[in-house]
Structure formats: structure tokens, C-alpha cells
Amino acid sequence: MTSDHGHNRGPGQDHGAVLRVHSSSEPTTLNPLRHEAKNLDTSLISTCVLHALNYVDADGTYRPQLLARPPKAEDGGLTYAYRLRADRSWHDGRPVSAQDVAFTHRLMMDPGSGIPERDGYDxxxxxxxxxxTEFRLRLARPYPGFRDLFTSSTGSIMPRHLLExxxxxSDWDTALRPASGPFRLSEWRRGECVRLRRNPGYPHAGSGIDGIDFVFDHDTDSQVDDVIAGKADAAFPPPTPAIIDRLRASQVNWSFGxxxxxxxxxxQHRHPLLADRALRSAIAWGIDRDALASTLPSPSAEGRSARLDxxxxxxxxxxxxxxxxxYRRDVARARQILRDxxxxxxAGALTAPDGTPVRLRLMVPxxxxxxxxxxxxxxxWLSETGVEVVPTPVVMTEFLRxxxxxDFELAQFSYSGNPDPxxxxxxxxxDPELPDQGRPxxxxxxxxxxxxxxxxxxRSMTETDPVARAAHFADADRLMAExxxxxxxxxxPSFAVWNPLLSGPEPYPYQAGALWNVHQWVLRRHDDAAPEPVRPSGRRR
Incomplete structure (x- = not known):
């Protein structure tokens, strides 16, 4: 493991340092396409290892990653012409090819591959x-979300010559350890850390970084304390007012986005109690979402609420x-909905019309x-309406399973996506045409x-007029509010804390995770002139 802002070198390392980066939990796999990988802890690591055709920058702009240029639309959006970069290869020297893209698409459409996302790819x-390096992608009909195809971690390209x-x-991600990004898996010590080292097949800039050690710690306070003490180089915890107070008194860089x-x-709509809209509605009216939002510091200069509607x-x-x-907290209204x-x-307990006690387990990571x-x-809050809720923290692997x-009654969690909803x-x-297999x-x-x-x-998947498409999303949202x-x-808010000798990290809100631009990071030596410290700027798109 590394310390002193990551400036320790390991055996055979001549170029630079190994960064130490905190991750809130340990991933179950480094295969970014699998269902088990649909979490930011996997994306944080896999983004450094496997690249996609496109990435999304911190401003929400789609940009070429393995591509030499953005795809060109033809035939009214039914065909797109792609060209790969000629300087991108796998860790073993084989070029990343159009055959790899076609192979990845076949994997995505294979029902036995364990990949849950086929929207658009189908x-x-x-x-x-x-x-x-050149190929054309033909669509059955125009697809307004085409930019999300083969984009970010869930669109990573797979090596045909290694995986066919x-x-x-299987565990090919740790057995074969393929890499098209700046780093390659070196070691995974289960329960302790994941170690990445430079991928020799990647055209590195002079970053001064030989590798990254990801350490797992769900204690957000200790993550921040480690960066302040120089025991870690970067962390991306959910911010709290107490964390912000400690950072204001420190010399490390930190910023909101x-x-x-x-x-x-x-x-869970399969649950016999929660299948009743009246109970769901009473719960919605019983929660003070403004108070929940106030538990987060605001990234905006004007103190805009983090409440989501x-x-x-x-x-x-x-x-x-x-x-x-x-839905604003109104206990009297919630109780009236239940009575009606x-x-x-x-006997002091709320019962459903059939006499079932209303007691619900709230699963949280x-x-x-x-x-x-x-x-x-x-x-x-819900106890005042008569609804008994039992918060139950669950280890992340079990939570995701x-x-x-x-397999839950109530679940509270957060997740990320790309700009296009x-x-x-x-x-x-x-899809009612598909057989009910007893799972989502x-x-x-x-x-x-x-x-x-x-x-x-x-309709949002086929409508090319942006105004009409926005209306479809808005109409669907209104129905879901009912x-x-x-x-x-x-x-x-997106949030980052990092070593003041490190340039490149910034708050990043999207699916790929905070190391989306790690190939651009530069680590200065202690004797270099220190850059100006980074502090919150209220940066907004």
C-alpha cells in the first residue's frame, strides 16, 4: 500500500507514483457489462481499465474515446459511420478493432451473458x-439515444481475441485482465484493495502516475481524514456539513459540482401491502423531503435545494x-388517505383492510x-402516520443481490446515469409479452x-423531434407521480477531495465515475511549486 500522497514506488517502477484512492465498497466484479456491475464502485475502477467508443465529460458532452471522431449519421439516422483511433490497442499489443465492437454487440444481445441493458442495442x-478501424452501424429505425450506444463503463468494448x-x-476479468484504458488490473486482494498498474498498450502522457491502489472504506469521515493526513490521494464521498467544516480548515483540494x-x-409492487396505491401515497405524504435535502450541503452559490421531484x-x-x-409532508392528509x-x-398498530399489520422493512446499503x-x-416521520418502518442496513453485495x-419491501438508494434519460x-x-419468471x-x-x-x-426511444420527445418523458413522469x-x-452533488499535488480530479456526476479523466491527471513532486488550492466554485452546467 502507498502513503505520503502516493509517492512510494513499487518494484520495477521508474516513471512515477502509485495513487491511493478510496472507494466506498468493494465491487463484486470488474466486468462492467454484467448486471452485478451496475454500481459506481465497479465503474470507478473499470473506467480506468476498459474504454468505450464514447465518454461523457464533466459538462455532459459526449466525446470520442476509442473513436477518432464522432460518428457520422447517414440515411436519415438509420446508419452511422464510425472510425476507431489507430493508436489504441489492448494490453497485449493487439489493436482495438471494429471486430471487437461487433463482438461486444453480440455479447450484449446474448441472453446468457448476464447483461441487463439492451435498450437501443436491440x-x-x-x-x-x-x-x-472503420465500420457502419445499421439501425432498424432512427434512435435519438444513439450517443449512449457503447458509451461509458456500461458500453465498454470487449476484446474478441481474448473472450471469444x-x-x-466467468471470472475472465481477473484471470485474463484485459485492458484498453490507461491501467490494467495487477492484483485484487479481496476485502482489502484492487491494484492497477500502467497499461503498456496505452499512449500515456507524462502523468507521473504508475498505478492506482483502490482501498475500500465505507466510513466517509475516515476517507476524508486520510486525504487530509496524506494517507490517500483522492476520495469521492457523499458530502456532509461536518465534512465540509473539516475541509475548510485543511490544505487539501475539494470541490462541488x-x-x-x-x-x-x-x-416493491409485488408486496401485498405496497401493491396498494393508498399506502404508497400515504408514505409519500408522510415524508419531509425538504428536510432530507437539507442534510446535504448545497453546491450552488444561491443554496438551491437538493430536493428531487x-x-x-x-x-x-x-x-x-x-x-x-x-408531495409535501402532511401527516393529517396521510392518515386520512389510510382511513379512507x-x-x-x-391496539396501537396500523392494520390493512384485511387485518395485516403494516410493518415494512426499509433496506439501505x-x-x-x-x-x-x-x-x-x-x-x-412515518410512525406519526401509523406506518411502522424498520430501517435495515445491508452489506452492499447483499443489497445489490x-x-x-x-427481494425487498422498501429500498432507499442512489444511482447515477448519463445525460440522456x-x-x-x-x-x-x-413487457407483458415476456413470461413472468418471478423476478424483475x-x-x-x-x-x-x-x-x-x-x-x-x-416513444422516447424513437421520437427524433426533441420537443415531442421531451413531452413523452414529461407525460410519463406525470403518470408515475400518480x-x-x-x-x-x-x-x-458531485464531490471530490484530493491531494493538492494532484491536478486533474474534479467533481463528476455521470455513470463512468470520478476517474473518467484519470489519463489526464498529473502528480507533481513535493519540491515542485504548489498550485493554487481548489475550492468550491458553484460550477453548474
Whole structure:
């Protein structure tokens, strides 16, 4: 492990230092396409190792990564011409090729691959390979979200020459350790750290960084304390007022940015009690979401609230509509809704119309103490309505397993995406044509079923007029505000804390995670002139 701001060299390292970066929890896999990898802890690491055709920068702009240029539209958006960079190769020297892109698409469409996201990829009729670096992608119909295809960590390109014929659900990520990004997996000490070292096949700039050691610590206070003490080089914890106070008195760099990480309270619609909209509505009216939002420091100079009132857009987006704004804490209204629906208080406990006691388990990940505190607040508020809620912290691996299986009653968690909301349509859509296998379809973990919402979100995948497309999202959001598949709570600001000798880190809100630009980071020596410290700027798109 490294210390002293990462300036220790390991054996055989001649170029620079090994950074020490905190991660809130340990990933279960480094295969970024698998269902098990749909979390920021996997993205934080895999983004350094496996690249995609495109990435999203901190301003929300889609930019070429493995591509030499943005794709060119042809045939009215039915075909896109792509050209790969000629200087990108795998760790073994083999060029990243058009054949790798076609192979990755086949993996994504293979039902046995364990990949949950096929929206958009299922519209690809074919990939015509013209050379090692050039190909054309043909679509069945115009797809307005085409920029999200093969973008960020969940769109990482896979090496055909290494993975063809291998079970994609196996441990190839640690056995073969492929890399197209700036670093390659060197060692994974389970329960302790993941070590990455420079990928010799990547065209490195003079960064002074030979590798990264990711250490796992869900205690956000100790993450920040380690950076302040020089025991770590970077951390990206959820900010709290107490953390901000400590940072203001320190010499390390830290900054806020806009947030695309949103927190919600999810209702399991298969649960016999939560299938009742009246109970979901009473819960929504019983929660003080403004008070929840106040537990987060505001990244904006004007102190804008972090409260979230949409399931499809974030507040900084021009098409944001606060469809859920009606739900403001009103205990009397919540209790009246329950009475009107036949709920009764018997022997001091709330019972459903059939006599079932209303006692619900609220599952939360154990990696975020502030989130657990918000869960306790929710339970306290709902007790005044008669609804008994039991917050239950769960280790992250078990939390993700239960979420994917739909094995929960209430779940409170946060997640990120890319600028186009089309990537999260799978959270709210259900295809009645598919057989019911007793588990969620795709990422519809709450088992929400609304043919009208599915229709509107389906139109968002084919509508090319931006005004009409925005209207489809807004209409779907209004319907979900009535149905309450989940209750949006708040938006987390993006946040970063880092070594003052390190330049390059910045708050980053999107799916790839905070090391999206690690190839541009530069670590100065202690005897170099120190740069000006970075402090919050209220940066907004």
C-alpha cells in the first residue's frame, strides 16, 4: 500500500507514483457489462481499465474515446459511420478493432451473458466492418439515444481475441485482465484493495502516475481524514456539513459540482401491502423531503435545494418538470388517505383492510452513514402516520443481490446515469409479452407495470423531434407521480477531495465515475511549486 500522497514506488517502477484512492465498497466484479456491475464502485475502477467508443465529460458532452471522431449519421439516422483511433490497442499489443465492437454487440444481445441493458442495442440490425478501424452501424429505425450506444463503463468494448468462446459470466476479468484504458488490473486482494498498474498498450502522457491502489472504506469521515493526513490521494464521498467544516480548515483540494446521482425510496409492487396505491401515497405524504435535502450541503452559490421531484430528469436540466412537487409532508392528509382506504388503528398498530399489520422493512446499503440517517428520519416521520418502518442496513453485495432479485419491501438508494434519460427507461418498463419468471425484468426492480408509461417511454426511444420527445418523458413522469413506483427524494452533488499535488480530479456526476479523466491527471513532486488550492466554485452546467 502507498502513503505520503502516493509517492512510494513499487518494484520495477521508474516513471512515477502509485495513487491511493478510496472507494466506498468493494465491487463484486470488474466486468462492467454484467448486471452485478451496475454500481459506481465497479465503474470507478473499470473506467480506468476498459474504454468505450464514447465518454461523457464533466459538462455532459459526449466525446470520442476509442473513436477518432464522432460518428457520422447517414440515411436519415438509420446508419452511422464510425472510425476507431489507430493508436489504441489492448494490453497485449493487439489493436482495438471494429471486430471487437461487433463482438461486444453480440455479447450484449446474448441472453446468457448476464447483461441487463439492451435498450437501443436491440435496434442494431447489423455492424458492417469495412476495415480494422472503420465500420457502419445499421439501425432498424432512427434512435435519438444513439450517443449512449457503447458509451461509458456500461458500453465498454470487449476484446474478441481474448473472450471469444469463453463464458462471459466467468471470472475472465481477473484471470485474463484485459485492458484498453490507461491501467490494467495487477492484483485484487479481496476485502482489502484492487491494484492497477500502467497499461503498456496505452499512449500515456507524462502523468507521473504508475498505478492506482483502490482501498475500500465505507466510513466517509475516515476517507476524508486520510486525504487530509496524506494517507490517500483522492476520495469521492457523499458530502456532509461536518465534512465540509473539516475541509475548510485543511490544505487539501475539494470541490462541488452538479449532481446526476439521485436518491429514491422504492416500493416493491409485488408486496401485498405496497401493491396498494393508498399506502404508497400515504408514505409519500408522510415524508419531509425538504428536510432530507437539507442534510446535504448545497453546491450552488444561491443554496438551491437538493430536493428531487422527477423520476426522469434532474433539476438542472432545461426539460425538468417537478411532477412530484405535490408531495409535501402532511401527516393529517396521510392518515386520512389510510382511513379512507380502510386502514385501521387496532391496539396501537396500523392494520390493512384485511387485518395485516403494516410493518415494512426499509433496506439501505451499509456504505453511507448519512443515507442511513435519512432512513431513520423517514421511519420516524412515518410512525406519526401509523406506518411502522424498520430501517435495515445491508452489506452492499447483499443489497445489490436483493435489489436485482426484487427481494425487498422498501429500498432507499442512489444511482447515477448519463445525460440522456433514455438509459433509465428500463427502470420503469415491463413487457407483458415476456413470461413472468418471478423476478424483475431488466432493471425494473420495483416490478412496476403501467402499459401507458411503457408506451410513452417507448416513444422516447424513437421520437427524433426533441420537443415531442421531451413531452413523452414529461407525460410519463406525470403518470408515475400518480402511480408512485418510487418516490424521488434528492439529488446528490458531485464531490471530490484530493491531494493538492494532484491536478486533474474534479467533481463528476455521470455513470463512468470520478476517474473518467484519470489519463489526464498529473502528480507533481513535493519540491515542485504548489498550485493554487481548489475550492468550491458553484460550477453548474
Amino acid at each position: 435496434l442494431v440490425e447489423g455492424i458492417e466492418i469495412e476495415s480494422g 468462446g469463453i463464458d462471459f459470466t 452538479p449532481g446526476e446521482k439521485w436518491e429514491q425510496l422504492s416500493f 422527477s423520476l426522469v430528469r434532474r433539476p438542472h436540466h432545461p426539460d425538468y418538470r417537478p411532477s412530484f412537487s405535490r 382506504a380502510g386502514y385501521r388503528h387496532l 451499509d456504505t453511507d452513514a448519512a443515507l442511513s440517517l435519512r432512513a431513520e428520519l423517514i421511519a420516524s 436483493s435489489l436485482r432479485a426484487g 433514455i438509459g433509465h427507461n428500463t427502470l420503469w418498463t415491463h 425484468q431488466g432493471q425494473n426492480y420495483v416490478n412496476y407495470r403501467s402499459p401507458r408509461v411503457a408506451e410513452l417511454l417507448g 402511480d408512485l413506483p418510487s418516490l424521488p427524494l434528492l439529488v446528490h
